[in-house]
Amino acid sequence: MFSGVVAGKSKIVQIEKHDETIKMTVSYTDELLKDIKIGDSISVNGTCLTVEEFDQNSFVVTMMPQTFKKTTFKNLNVGDEVNLEQAMGASSRFEGHIVSGHIDEVIKVVDRHINENAIELWFTLPKRLNKQVVAQGSVALNGVSLTVMDVKDDTFSIGLIPHTQDKTNLSNLQIGDELNLETDILGKYVEANLVKEN
Numbered sequence: 001m002f003s004g005v006v007a008g009k010s011k012i013v014q015i016e017k018h019d020e021t022i023k024m025t026v027s028y029t030d031e032l033l034k035d036i037k038i039g040d041s042i043s044v045n046g047t048c049l050t051v052e053e054f055d056q057n058s059f060v061v062t063m064m065p066q067t068f069k070k071t072t073f074k075n076l077n078v079g080d081e082v083n084l085e086q087a088m089g090a091s092s093r094f095e096g097h098i099v100s101g102h103i104d105e106v107i108k109v110v111d112r113h114i115n116e117n118a119i120e121l122w123f124t125l126p127k128r129l130n131k132q133v134v135a136q137g138s139v140a141l142n143g144v145s146l147t148v149m150d151v152k153d154d155t156f157s158i159g160l161i162p163h164t165q166d167k168t169n170l171s172n173l174q175i176g177d178e179l180n181l182e183t184d185i186l187g188k189y190v191e192a193n194l195v196k197e198n
Helices: 065-070 162-167 185-197
Strands: 008-018 021-027 041-044 047-050 058-063 081-086 105-115 118-124 138-141 144-152 155-160 178-183
Touching (some): 138 155, 178 185
Antiparallel strands (some): 041 047, 041 081, 105 118, 138 144
């Protein structure tokens, strides 16, 4: 489980794509990831992946076809920035919101503008997820826990404060860019149980 409070961003240093399987090497520093070991769960752009190999500068993960289909990794390349977060410890302070690392959908940026010190972004919202995204609710975008500002028809918006702009890869997003969306797990359970009752 993750909180969506990412440690920071790093870069893909190697990526091998074989049909719908991806093997990827990502750089890191001790400031980003501490005491990394084989078998650890690491959130990379919001996707929960397992460390298979590592050294002092990088770690290796492998993605199966389901991850290929559900995330943006199929379109990423060497040098692209990714957000990193280690799994929460049992004694960690809980900030952000509950993030599972299981991506619901790849979405696109449809609008971007600056509002004083904030970057405001609007995204597509697939119909099947529109009951799981509400104003003032939480979403994870490329693994970053964010508060939804507004929801209109098939779109929703968020705002990036300066700290989030510096620490994550979201400030680089432009209209048409794709990213990973995970809706709030509490919203999923509420919607599932309401559907059962009806």
